[in-house]
Amino acid sequence: MKIEKSTHRETFPWIAYVVFLAAAVFVAAVCVALGSVQIPLKDVGKVVWQAVFGGTAAQDVPNTFSSIILTVRLPRVICVALTGASLSVCGTSMQGLLKNALADGSTLGVSSGASLGAVLSIAFGITIPSLPFSGTMIMAILFAFGSLLLILGLSYKLDNSLSTNTIILVGIIFSMFVSSVMTLVIYFAGDKVRHITFWTMGSLAGSSYQNALVLLCALAVCGTVLLLHARELNAFAIGEDNARSIGVNIRRVRITVLVTVSVLIGVCVSIGGTIGFVGLVTPHILRMLTGPNHRRLLPASLFGGAIFLMLCDLAARVLISPLELPIGAVTSFIGAIVFVVIFYRSRKGS
Amino acid sequence: MKLLEVNNLTVKYGDHKVVDNVTFSVEEGQWLMIAGPNGAGKSTILNAISRGVPYEGEILFRGTDIRKLRTTALARHVGVLAQNHMVGYEFTVQEIVNLGRYAYRKGIMKGQDAGDETAVREALRVAGLQDLAYKSVLHLSGGEVQRTFLAQLFAQNPDIMILDEPANHLDLVYQKQTFELIGKWLAAPGRAVICVVHDLSQARAYGSHCLLLDHGKTASCGTVRDVLTPENLHAVYDMDVYAWMRRMLGQWEE
Numbered sequence: 001m002k003i004e005k006s007t008h009r010e011t012f013p014w015i016a017y018v019v020f021l022a023a024a025v026f027v028a029a030v031c032v033a034l035g036s037v038q039i040p041l042k043d044v045g046k047v048v049w050q051a052v053f054g055g056t057a058a059q060d061v062p063n064t065f066s067s068i069i070l071t072v073r074l075p076r077v078i079c080v081a082l083t084g085a086s087l088s089v090c091g092t093s094m095q096g097l098l099k100n101a102l103a104d105g106s107t108l109g110v111s112s113g114a115s116l117g118a119v120l121s122i123a124f125g126i127t128i129p130s131l132p133f134s135g136t137m138i139m140a141i142l143f144a145f146g147s148l149l150l151i152l153g154l155s156y157k158l159d160n161s162l163s164t165n166t167i168i169l170v171g172i173i174f175s176m177f178v179s180s181v182m183t184l185v186i187y188f189a190g191d192k193v194r195h196i197t198f199w200t201m202g203s204l205a206g207s208s209y210q211n212a213l214v215l216l217c218a219l220a221v222c223g224t225v226l227l228l229h230a231r232e233l234n235a236f237a238i239g240e241d242n243a244r245s246i247g248v249n250i251r252r253v254r255i256t257v258l259v260t261v262s263v264l265i266g267v268c269v270s271i272g273g274t275i276g277f278v279g280l281v282t283p284h285i286l287r288m289l290t291g292p293n294h295r296r297l298l299p300a301s302l303f304g305g306a307i308f309l310m311l312c313d314l315a316a317r318v319l320i321s322p323l324e325l326p327i328g329a330v331t332s333f334i335g336a337i338v339f340v341v342i343f344y345r346s347r348k349g350s
Numbered sequence: 351m352k353l354l355e356v357n358n359l360t361v362k363y364g365d366h367k368v369v370d371n372v373t374f375s376v377e378e379g380q381w382l383m384i385a386g387p388n389g390a391g392k393s394t395i396l397n398a399i400s401r402g403v404p405y406e407g408e409i410l411f412r413g414t415d416i417r418k419l420r421t422t423a424l425a426r427h428v429g430v431l432a433q434n435h436m437v438g439y440e441f442t443v444q445e446i447v448n449l450g451r452y453a454y455r456k457g458i459m460k461g462q463d464a465g466d467e468t469a470v471r472e473a474l475r476v477a478g479l480q481d482l483a484y485k486s487v488l489h490l491s492g493g494e495v496q497r498t499f500l501a502q503l504f505a506q507n508p509d510i511m512i513l514d515e516p517a518n519h520l521d522l523v524y525q526k527q528t529f530e531l532i533g534k535w536l537a538a539p540g541r542a543v544i545c546v547v548h549d550l551s552q553a554r555a556y557g558s559h560c561l562l563l564d565h566g567k568t569a570s571c572g573t574v575r576d577v578l579t580p581e582n583l584h585a586v587y588d589m590d591v592y593a594w595m596r597r598m599l600g601q602w603e604e
Contacts, residue, residue: 010445011461099438235449237439241432242499244402246506247425247453292439 010295020303027307028081031314032073036322039065048074079207080313080327081306082215083268084278086223088305089298090261091279092286093226096233096294097257099240101284101342102168105144105265106276106335109174113147114140114262114269115199116178116185123189137214141266147174148258201326202273204313211271218267222260223302229257230294237292275309275328277335282308284338351378351412353510353542354399354428358407361394368394370566371407376510376559381536381543383553383574386563387587392546393433395563396512399544400430411510425453429508433515435495440486443479443498444470450505473504477531493524500531511535513545517552529556550591554578562586 032048033039043058047066050058058066087105094103105111120126121139128134151170159166179200186196197203226233232253235243244250268275282305283297290296309331316325354376361369369391376382384392398405401416401424409416411427419427429450437446450473451466462470474480477497487495496516503511516532517525533556536543547553553560553574560577562569564586570577583591 010448101438231449231452231455234441234445235452238437238441238446238449239432239435241402241430242435242449242502244400244421245425245430245432246449246502247422249421287439292441293445 010293012296012299017299020300024081024303024306024310027310028077031077031080031310032069034314035068035073035317037064037068039069044069075209075212076204076207077310077313078209078212079204079215079271080309082212082219083204083272083275084282084305084307084309084312085302086215086219086264086268086305087275087278088282088301088308089219089223089226089279090264091305092283092294092298092301093229093233093257093261094279095283096237096297097254098167099237100167101287101346102280102339104277104280105261106175106274106332107168107280107339108148108151108171109178110144110148110151110262110265111269111274111276112175112178112182113150114144114266115274116182117141117143117146117266118270119182119185119189119199123185137267137270140270141263144266144269145259145262147178148262150174152258197326198273200274201328201332202275203326203328204272205324207271215267215271218264222264225256225260227298229253230298233257233294233298234292237294273328276332277339278305278309278312278331280342281331281335281338284342352376353378353412354544355410355413356395356399356407357410359395359398359409360406361391361398361403362406368566369398369405372561372563372566372568374561374568374571376542376544378540378542379536380559381533381545381557382559382561383557384544384546384561384563385548385550385553385578386569389565390563391566392563393514396430396514396544396546399428399512400424422453422455425506425508427509428512429503429506429510430512431499431503431514431516433518435487435499437487437495440488442484442486443490443501444474444483446487446498447473447479447483447501447505450502450507453506469505469507473501476504476534477501493520493527496520496524496528497531500528504535509541511541511543513543515546515548517547517549525552532556550578550583551595 029041029044033041033044043061043065046058046061047069050056051070091104094105094108095101117139118136121136126135126139128138151167151174155166155170158170182199183196186199232243232248235246235248236253240250283301286297286300286304290300309327312330312334313327316327316330319325352375356375357373359369359372360367372395374382384395386392394403397403399409399416411419411424416424416428447470448462451462451469454466456463474483477500479494479497479501482490482494487498490498511532513532516528520528529552532543532545535541545557557574559572560574561571562577562582569586570582580590580592
């Protein structure tokens, strides 16, 4: 009996988490090492070790290297990893909740909604006293949630079963509408707002340790909430009627997941702009490896999303070096292909 | 002992009353069949009992208003087998049956305990699914999928099982198998079944009681023998059902 239990358990054994973490740390180290200036992996290790634990481990590393690592690349890579993990866990949750493998912040238009909120708050100078950065973030969160309600409400009005086609179509129309409004706002706001490509394609260049801390806090809280709803997400992914029958509190779970996802997407967008398709690509690839059970899929998508986005960011930095691509261009390039693959398969299947 | 009482149930979609002032009750050991033409409100009654639609009137489980029960408490007493199962992803049979234990979880951090595992294993055995436990439901036949969700219901172990056309879309062998499985489940004390059927022969063969509906209203309610009379059926279906059934089945006599 014991053996049977351990071979077919629903959750990962702890050793799997060690492997995931090791993989993520290794990829992060590679991403810090590579770039316009190549730094040996060994030096990256030494500098980070000394920065964290003190001592004199990095004595023989040139000063330029350690300042590139500590002030430029490390905060950026940490922010990229946390954003990737957040977006991907959001995508996974929405795909479970809506029983729709094409649901994601970018395909539903939630990310565009969030960036409109952020742009509006900057353009009109909406801030909260004593918390200079939080106005943008809160507007992004509110707009993310508002867009989600609007899109799902409208889709529901059009088609009770919330089918893939309806949701995606409504999401795309909404995104285009929001982008046009955003372009107008940015045009008239002039210098106050960053360039339009930041909001439509995203960038985490120049992110700080402060950004990383905000992302970490948001991910710690929201990620925990989502991970604790793994069983409920399984029930939704099997079917809402079935979920009701087995005793899931449909309304409470739905609103909890939607609010949590909005908060997390809002925070990510206010820091890194719209980075599309991350929440679509990672769950799709991981589902083939771990199966659809959210008790495995959610933790896997945290690490998978971090690794995926770190690699995309690396590609954005080195592909046409010394110039840099917007990170969203890389993720959308991969994402659009995966989108077509999923759509084609689901059409053929049904 | 009355397990479930439904008093003056009315369900409206807009201004249209889909279910109009229906009253009935189910006692332990009873198998209540709900029959009637399309659009009579059969499935809507089931949706009201599982709190899937808002309703007027009251539904009592052992005297307690079900609206006062938590969703998990309701699920421990009342389990529903839906008519269609469109699973979105490649879940395994065992993962689906495991979810039948959701209402018994001890806390959000706790996994399944030994009791849950025994219940799941037993449910898989009763439904004859041991060999398919780790197969994806997307690769199963219609009958096997139906048995998977029936096994989930066995694991959920409610007092009342509510079934919406359990034999729909199934070929004859699976129809017989499904009804026999439900009959065996009902044999244990303290249980009851409410089942929507289209086929009046099934209602007669397996039901102990019947609620006959017509345009959302009760046409007749009582034991199968009292309800499914030629007169009652003629009034609801507007045809001689007995003669039609005899003609259909008479073809097979040699």
